[in-house]
Amino acid sequence: MRDLAQGVARFQENVFPAKQGLFAHLAAHHAPHTLFIGCSDARVVPELITQGEPGELFVVRTAGNLVPAYTPGADGVTASIEYAVAVLGVTDIVVCGHSACGAMTALAEGHDLGGAPVVADWLRHADAALARTAGTEAGPRKVGALVRQNVYAQLTNLTTHPSVARALAEKKVTLHGWVFDIATGGVEALDAPGADTALAS
Ligand SMILES: [Zn+2]
Numbered sequence: 001m002r003d004l005a006q007g008v009a010r011f012q013e014n015v016f017p018a019k020q021g022l023f024a025h026l027a028a029h030h031a032p033h034t035l036f037i038g039c040s041d042a043r044v045v046p047e048l049i050t051q052g053e054p055g056e057l058f059v060v061r062t063a064g065n066l067v068p069a070y071t072p073g074a075d076g077v078t079a080s081i082e083y084a085v086a087v088l089g090v091t092d093i094v095v096c097g098h099s100a101c102g103a104m105t106a107l108a109e110g111h112d113l114g115g116a117p118v119v120a121d122w123l124r125h126a127d128a129a130l131a132r133t134a135g136t137e138a139g140p141r142k143v144g145a146l147v148r149q150n151v152y153a154q155l156t157n158l159t160t161h162p163s164v165a166r167a168l169a170e171k172k173v174t175l176h177g178w179v180f181d182i183a184t185g186g187v188e189a190l191d192a193p194g195a196d197t198a199l200a201s
Pocket of ligand 1: 039040041063064065100101102103
């Protein structure tokens with residue numbers, strides 16, 4: 001924890017004073033414009049990639065940036081999506097995949113996940129994406145294709161959530177699919193996948 005404590009000290013000494021006014025405002029206001037759904041991967045940092053200020057992004061990060069399709073009953077991802085869309089009123093939702101994603105690599109290369117059965121179950125939420133890349137030869141190209149198809153599949157899953165479906169019907173929210181490339185820092189905005197979802201970028 002030593003590095004983290006040093007980081008906190010640097011934040012308090014060097015960063016916070018310059019943003020004191022912003023934080024004073026944020027202490028009483030929470031109005032992010034974007035729900036950012038990304039991978040938990042430590043290399044994909046939403047606020048760094050977008051250079052957003054505190055208060056701009058409502059962030060949900062899951063292994064593989066997966067968004068389970070809606071089912072009745074409470075779960076953390078659904079509750080966070082509903083809160084962002086129905087309560088905070090975000091106007092944009094980004095689902096961001098990334099290069100070298102461990103989750104997508106495991107699926108694309110058929111890794112044995114016997115030692116991580118919960119992960120194996122969780123990755124079933126990418127079944128549709130995996131099916132779409134079934135004809136792609138194994139290798140880096142397959143991982144890349146799966147990363148993209150997975151963003152599309154999770155955007156589709158997102159539209160099954162009633163809060164998102166309502167906001168889309170009322171044209172209050174726009175969906176975006178991104179892929180972040182770790183090596184270059186590039187962000188690719190994916191095109192709308194036809195009639196697949198109401199995706200816009
Ligand atoms: Zn990942």
